[in-house]
Amino acid sequence: MKRQRDEQEKMDIVWQTPANPPQRHDYIFRDGIRYVRPYYFEFISHAKNRWAGKTIVDLFAEEFKGRPHDYYVSAVKAGRIQVDGQIVPVSYVVQPSQKISHFLHSCRHEPPVMALNVEILHQESDVLTVCKPASVPVHPCGQYRKNTVVGILQAEYDLAPLFRILPLFGRDE
Structure with missing residues (x-):
């Protein structure tokens, strides 16, 4: 084994x-x-209206509580979380309907x-x-x-x- x-x-x-x-x-x-x-897999979501105005890190930390805030900070910095196919800073503010991708390997x-x-x-x-x-x-x-x-x-x-x-x-x- x-x-x-x-x-x-x-x-x-x-x-x-x-x-x-x-x-x-x-x-x-x-x-x-x-x-x-x-392999890494791209999980795709489109920003809901309630997500608009939140930073990308705060959005993930509030909506996807399975991982700590620090994980989302490092994922955004590493480009594993992207908006509309672009790497964004941790301070990026999400707009409605944007494509948000999260590349995961662990699962x-x-x-x-x-x-x-x-x-x-x-x-x-x-x-x-x-x-x-x-x-x-x-x-x-x-x-x-x-x-x-x-x-x-x-x-x-x-x-x-x-x-x-x-x-x-x-x-x-």
């Missing part, structure tokens, strides 16, 4: 935003398990899944039928972003964007 953690800590960390689909090099396969390389170690293929059974211009492995969630949710059927299809088959995936039960061999 320690060896696996040491190997994962040596992996390069990548930036991931909703606009960047998963790539083949995002995955590591070991002993029948599919792992995702650690983006996705759980591994079984390293089974997502097999494409049939493909038409607007319909894709696949055989989904049991351990892989379909859509990004919770701790999963890349270790999903959608993420794997994007990485392995360059199929993006994908919308409305419906499960089908049973399969004729």
Whole structure:
């Protein structure tokens, strides 16, 4: 177990935003398990009217109480919290509707899944039928972003964007 953690800590960390689909090099396969390389993820919010007039640090400290005030000061200074894609000073005053991004690493170690293929059974211009492995969630949710059927299809088959995936039960061999 320690060896696996040491190997994962040596992996390069990548930036991931909703606009960047998963790539083949995002995955590591070991002993029948599919792992995702650690990455920073961009959480995006648009400033609500009640946030207007607050400094970026005060806004985060008041709205997102899970971290101390000092964390938000250092995150803004390091550029991990941005406004409209720009690094701002800790004294920056937020305006309504601005895009606020928070890049986080700590919660983006996705759980591994079984390293089974997502097999494409049939493909038409607007319909894709696949055989989904049991351990892989379909859509990004919770701790999963890349270790999903959608993420794997994007990485392995360059199929993006994908919308409305419906499960089908049973399969004729």
